[in-house]
Amino acid sequence: MTDLNGRRILVGVCGGIAAYKSAELLRLLRRQGAEVRVVMTSSATRFVTPLTFQALSGQPVANDLFDDPMAHIELARWAEAIIVAPASATTLARLAHGLADDLLSAIGLATEAPLVLAPAMNQAMWRNPATQANVALLRQRACLLLGPAEGEQACGETGPGRMLEPAELVEALAGLFQPPLLSRRTVLVTAGPTREALDPVRFLSNRSSGKMGYALAEAAARAGAEVILVSGPVSLAPPPGVECVQVESAAQMREAVLARVDVCDIFIAAAAVADYRPAHRAEEKIKKSAETLRLELVRNADILAEVAKRSPRPFCVGFAAETENLADNAQAKLNAKQLDMIAANWVGPLAEREHTGFDSDHNALHVYTRDSDTLLRKSSKGHIAEQLIELIARHYHERYSAQDSRPPHRQ
Numbered sequence: 001m002t003d004l005n006g007r008r009i010l011v012g013v014c015g016g017i018a019a020y021k022s023a024e025l026l027r028l029l030r031r032q033g034a035e036v037r038v039v040m041t042s043s044a045t046r047f048v049t050p051l052t053f054q055a056l057s058g059q060p061v062a063n064d065l066f067d068d069p070m071a072h073i074e075l076a077r078w079a080e081a082i083i084v085a086p087a088s089a090t091t092l093a094r095l096a097h098g099l100a101d102d103l104l105s106a107i108g109l110a111t112e113a114p115l116v117l118a119p120a121m122n123q124a125m126w127r128n129p130a131t132q133a134n135v136a137l138l139r140q141r142a143c144l145l146l147g148p149a150e151g152e153q154a155c156g157e158t159g160p161g162r163m164l165e166p167a168e169l170v171e172a173l174a175g176l177f178q179p180p181l182l183s184r185r186t187v188l189v190t191a192g193p194t195r196e197a198l199d200p201v202r203f204l205s206n207r208s209s210g211k212m213g214y215a216l217a218e219a220a221a222r223a224g225a226e227v228i229l230v231s232g233p234v235s236l237a238p239p240p241g242v243e244c245v246q247v248e249s250a251a252q253m254r255e256a257v258l259a260r261v262d263v264c265d266i267f268i269a270a271a272a273v274a275d276y277r278p279a280h281r282a283e284e285k286i287k288k289s290a291e292t293l294r295l296e297l298v299r300n301a302d303i304l305a306e307v308a309k310r311s312p313r314p315f316c317v318g319f320a321a322e323t324e325n326l327a328d329n330a331q332a333k334l335n336a337k338q339l340d341m342i343a344a345n346w347v348g349p350l351a352e353r354e355h356t357g358f359d360s361d362h363n364a365l366h367v368y369t370r371d372s373d374t375l376l377r378k379s380s381k382g383h384i385a386e387q388l389i390e391l392i393a394r395h396y397h398e399r400y401s402a403q404d405s406r407p408p409h410r411q
Helices: 019-031 050-057 071-078 089-096 103-110 123-127 129-140 166-176 211-222 250-263 303-308 326-336 349-354 381-399
Strands: 008-013 035-040 081-087 115-119 149-152 158-162 186-191 226-231 243-246 266-269 276-278 297-299 315-322 341-346 362-368 373-380
Touching: 008 019, 008 050, 008 071, 008 103, 019 035, 019 050, 019 081, 019 166, 035 050, 035 071, 035 103, 071 103, 081 089, 081 103, 081 166, 089 103, 089 115, 089 129, 115 166, 123 129, 123 158, 149 373, 186 211, 186 250, 211 226, 211 266, 211 381, 226 250, 250 303, 266 303, 266 381, 303 315, 315 326, 315 381, 326 341, 326 362, 341 381, 362 381, 373 381
Parallel strands: 008 035, 008 081, 081 115, 186 226, 186 266, 226 243, 266 315, 315 341
Antiparallel strands: 149 158, 276 297, 341 362, 362 373
């Protein structure tokens, strides 16, 4: 872990049972050499006393907007980074909508420092559309959301909503002060499904939501990369700072990728590209007449395999969504296409029981290279994306460890 010696970290603590973890977060930050100050919401003081955080930080704890009319400005300017842990649903809503009716939200509105949020709440509150809309707004405004993790909760329910462990949060904070992992690199990401037209009103497609690919594009941008996102039809807003190219069919996605791949250092093929398309697209709507309808399908080009065969080529990362034999199928794809890395996840009934995969906000990945196997345990797709981008960057730099750390075509 990179130490945080001398860094000025403001810790915001909201009301919730996870507030007890914030004491350990302070202890770890101080151990890393950080100078820490604490702001508590009024609700947080009902779970842990300000005296606890004062003893751990060595500084008075602030919790009232009107104790010092300038405190929110002074603390906003003092902090090099702000982490809110736990971040309650109420505080997420305040920050998303620019409210400043308590000290913590006023600081959030006044600061220019990176804002890191570690949500913690009941799983139903986290899944509520209002919370998810607030989270989407915060991500668009470049807030870094870490978690939540999934598991048993204090209320007795199980699901997403647990605050990440303090050690994970400290690691993420340390990363804010490191040189960007992918500075001066260009990353091309594909995301979402493709649609293969049957007639003017019907098409063949799949259940991909694009959430994983969009999260990867956002994480790569946070890591300092210039990011190009080639997206099939999804109902997601493009991540901030990312060039987004909208396509519909597999052929259009191939064309968009091949037109841009020569300027890329890393290619992440997260899209669920249709393997087949109708051999003939009807010019008029197909009428319901016969009892059966026979469709002739032809195979689409394999975009990832085509990119991987280029010479020179970017660092190639594939995805494998499997309903059986995940490890064998993923490693076979890795070898057959000569990829640098492949990320595999379960789909189908098993994934549905675990609330991962298609349409879900959570995922778990097995990441394979020729000589390694890494498990990214179930978490939010945003957190999984951060971990995967870090893994990709490490393997990329190990592969291209010569001067400037660039693949041959980018020298």
